[in-house]
Amino acid sequence: QEFFASTSIENGEDSSRSSLVVLLISMTSEKQPYKLRCAVFYCFQSYLFDNEFGKTKIIETLLPSHQPSSNNFPTTGALIIQAISSGESIQAWFGCVTLMHTLYQVDHLCEQLLRVQLTLVTEEPSLSLLEHVTQLLVSTGNRRPQTRAGLLMLLGVWLENCPPAVAAFMAKDANMQYLTTHI
Known part of the structure; x- marks a missing residue:
């Protein structure tokens, strides 16, 4: 896991990409064959398995204090959020479950x-990732069961043993209405 995290792939023009970023780009590309995307998903999950250091590094790419990379390549965190927000159900599921595994059994990361x-929209104020995930869940309703399952799995792991996340989730009436209506 450490070796893999430290590897990069030369991109020509004196630049390189992290192997993790290359994996996520392959996993989140709708143009890639489904079998390849599943294989990449499995590789990424294997990287995350029992790897708190790797999980922490991925979450750090999402935090406000993270400095964007100077090579103009997306971060692992940005690719995961992009996948979660995708209109393609499989891609959204991959993104949700990847982030879920990043949080799994590491309560402080939640x-x-x-x-x-x-x-998401430059004219509107920013919103928290939790608000974004719950908005996606509520707006999905009964459509796109694969996306909905991924979002619920992510929320289940995120809210487990994290009272601040539970409080933030329960503070929104739409979330409670969704739970009582659809579940």
Whole structure:
């Protein structure tokens, strides 16, 4: 896991990309064959298995204090959020489950993730990642069961043993209405 995290792939023109970023780009590309995307998903999950250091590094790429990379390549965190927000159900599921595995059995990262702010529309104020995930869940309704399952799995792991996340989730009436209506 350490070796893999330290490897990069030369991109010509004196630049290189992290192997993790290359994996996530392959996993989140709709143009890639489904079998390849599943294989990449499995590789990424294997990287995360029992790897608190790697999980922490991925969450750090989402936090406000993270400095964007100077090579103009997306970060692992940005690719995961992009996947979660995708209109393609498989890609959204991959993104949700990848982030879920990043949080799995590392309770302090669940609280750190509450600090993530997203600006989806430049004219509107930023919203927290938790608000974004719950908005996606509520707006999905009964459609796109694969996306909905991924979002619920992510929320289940995120809210487990994280009272601040539970409080933030329960503070929104739409979330409670969704739970009582659909579940």
